[in-house]
Amino acid sequence: MARHEVRLPQLSMGMSDAEIVDWYVEDGEEVAEGADLVEIEAEKARQVITAPQSGVVRELQGDNGDVLEVRDLLCVIETA
Secondary structure, X not given: OEEEEEEOOOXXXXXXXXXXXXXXXXXXXXXXXXXEEEEEEEOXXXXXXXXXXOEEEEOOOOOXXXXXXXXXXXXXXXXX
């Protein structure tokens, strides 16, 4: 079982953090590569973060309204 960390990307030069708007997945849910994981808002723009690979979502970090720093862990995707 491999673990792939999904981290908050820096979407622009000035971006230092982002607010979680809405999770589209739950812990233990199976996702396909490219599936929507979470919607974030940074610098008044919303962006959807997608799954970098297929697998099972684990360890969701933060709830709607929480603010995370760039490079903070969003979740882990486990692959067989």
